[in-house]
Amino acid sequence: MTTARRDTYTPDSLLAVAVTVFNERGYDGTSMEHLSRAAGISKSSIYHHVSGKEELLRRAVSRALDGLFGILDEEGARTGPAEQRLEYVTRRMVHVLTDELPYVTLLLRVRGNTGTERWALERRRDFDHRVAALLAEAAADGEVREDIEGRLATRLVFGLINSIVEWYRPGHGSGQDEIADAVVGLVFGGLRREHAA
């Protein structure tokens, strides 16, 4: 027996429930029945809001992607020397990832079995390419070292930033600004202390 509650969900609050379930069980492992149980409303009530779980996935990953692409339209990403824009984007990525933690987590776990997943992977690749282009521009300006191949450097930097979803918990341990400072410090300056010549 399902204990039905009144359906007072908004699109956002239903999405928040769905994303939690997707992240716990995996998207493939989640059925409408699981969503119905987690939300405490019937499956037909869920169908009143969305066409099915794929629409919930699309909305969830769109929220993460809109956050990431939104960075590229911000003033700090559009004006100034490429290396400063790259630093700006790196810092803001940490903020979007931590602000939209469950949505970005889901985006990073998408594997590509459905049309929506393949679309999400393609949008992620687009974003990666935009950042890689910025890195290439900074290298051409002579502001970024050229001994690390651009695609490899981009992968490593994304790997570092994306790994934050594995351990970041809002309100526990390091905060957003501390993490963003550490990421920018590490990615651009490295761990080694610079000694006066």
Next chain:
Amino acid sequence: MTTARRDTYTPDSLLAVAVTVFNERGYDGTSMEHLSRAAGISKSSIYHHVSGKEELLRRAVSRALDGLFGILDEEGARTGPAEQRLEYVTRRMVHVLTDELPYVTLLLRVRGNTGTERWALERRRDFDHRVAALLAEAAADGEVREDIEGRLATRLVFGLINSIVEWYRPGHGSGQDEIADAVVGLVFGGLRREHAA
């Protein structure tokens, strides 16, 4: 009907099959039936080799952990200034990760539902602490910047290195040495080009 083949497995070759299945289906999602089908031998033949899937998991993650802990016993990790030992360990981690790719991938995905998984997580934490201690020693020597808190720095560096399992494929794209050079260059020197003063 299972097409049974003669059981010519060695402990290592059976482990290689099991790790592939664990990485594809997840450890929780893998049954002895799945292992039997993938190996092409009966379940009772598998029980001739091991007590069950948890023993296969333990052997698989042990192989990854032995590789990682083995680094700490090597000459380069034991002698010299802390910062050089830390660089040595970072470089060797990339090699172990790429040499033992499926085993390290499995280790990184362990979540802690069984005794073996909890044991593996604890051993991972031990390894992280050993590397964090090396970082602290290098910071105390004044060779590593102190404005990034040690635990946070360790997490970010591990995140960067561990993310390599997501895209590294032997024989495709960047090779082990190129990746190891890039990781060491990025982690210690950062992306920013140093200009002559």
